[in-house]
Amino acid sequence: xxENNRGLAKGLFIGFLAGGVVGALAALLYAPKSGKEFxxxxxxxxxxxxxxxxxxxxxxxxKSVDIxxxxxxxxxxxxxxxxxxxxxxxxxxxxxxxxxxxRAADEPGKVKAAFRAGVDAYxxxxxxxxx
Numbered sequence: 343x344x345e346n347n348r349g350l351a352k353g354l355f356i357g358f359l360a361g362g363v364v365g366a367l368a369a370l371l372y373a374p375k376s377g378k379e380f381x382x383x384x385x386x387x388x389x390x391x392x393x394x395x396x397x398x399x400x401x402x403x404x405k406s407v408d409i410x411x412x413x414x415x416x417x418x419x420x421x422x423x424x425x426x427x428x429x430x431x432x433x434x435x436x437x438x439x440x441x442x443x444x445r446a447a448d449e450p451g452k453v454k455a456a457f458r459a460g461v462d463a464y465x466x467x468x469x470x471x472x473x
Contacts, residue, residue: 343362351402351405355398355399355402358394358398359395362391362394363391366384366387366388366391367384411435
């Protein structure tokens with residue numbers, strides 16, 4: 343989007359500059375003046391155009407700096423938000439994992455008994471199918 347704005351601003355600037363030059367020349371050519379007055383008018387108009395272009399360039403620079411700074415602020419905020427969410431998720435995962443570890447440590451006899459019961463049931467069923 344910033345590239346689009348830069349291209350638009352550049353095109354607008356060139357259009358203003360070209361239109362100003364053409365308009366100034368047309369006004370000067372159709373004005374009934376002597377050569378000395380005409381040259382003075384051209385010099386004054388060229389000075390006015392150059393001053394206007396300088397003002398426009400300064401405004402464009404200021405706006406581009408503002409746009410860049412705004413983009414940096416937004417990206418910094420997005421990074422901070424992502425880090426905060428990642429830390430939150432990692433904290434929750436650690437809590438769940440430690441809870442599972444604690445439960446497994448508290449009930450090792452139940453796990454062994456359930457496993458043995460499963461093995462015994464398998465042997466019984468296997469013995470039935472051979473008969």
